[in-house]
Amino acid sequence: MTSASDLLKNLPTAFQPEAAGDTDCTVQFNISTPMHVVIKNGTCATKDGASASPDVAITMDDDDLVSLMKGELNGMTAFMTGKLQLEGDLMLAQRMFGFFDSSKL
Numbered sequence: 001m002t003s004a005s006d007l008l009k010n011l012p013t014a015f016q017p018e019a020a021g022d023t024d025c026t027v028q029f030n031i032s033t034p035m036h037v038v039i040k041n042g043t044c045a046t047k048d049g050a051s052a053s054p055d056v057a058i059t060m061d062d063d064d065l066v067s068l069m070k071g072e073l074n075g076m077t078a079f080m081t082g083k084l085q086l087e088g089d090l091m092l093a094q095r096m097f098g099f100f101d102s103s104k105l
Contacts, residue, residue, distance in 0.1 A: 004031045004062035007069055007105055008046050011037055014104035015044035023099070025092055028054035031062050039099065056088035056096075071102045 067073035078084035
């Protein structure tokens with residue numbers, strides 16, 4: 001099974017700039033190895049560690065994040081059952097999963 005950090009490192013490969021449009025944001029992933037993703041000017045980059053000022057922070061267990069990103073876990077269900085905690089721009093969190101082609105993860 002893919003680890004959560006490996007999956008996040010693959011996000012630039014699965015990134016669909018046309019889906020993100022002119023979105024500029026930083027998404028913090030609080031997993032066993034914290035990482036953040038910067039989407040800016042039609043590009044996507046994954047960075048290790050915590051961002052100083054993320055637009056949204058997502059806190060999840062590693063396995064749940066992998067399931068969510070691969071489309072095996074519904075985001076709303078994960079949120080309602082406490083598997084997914086969000087802090088910051090909730091609308092961005094909802095939209096951002098559409099910026100990636102899950103078949104490439």
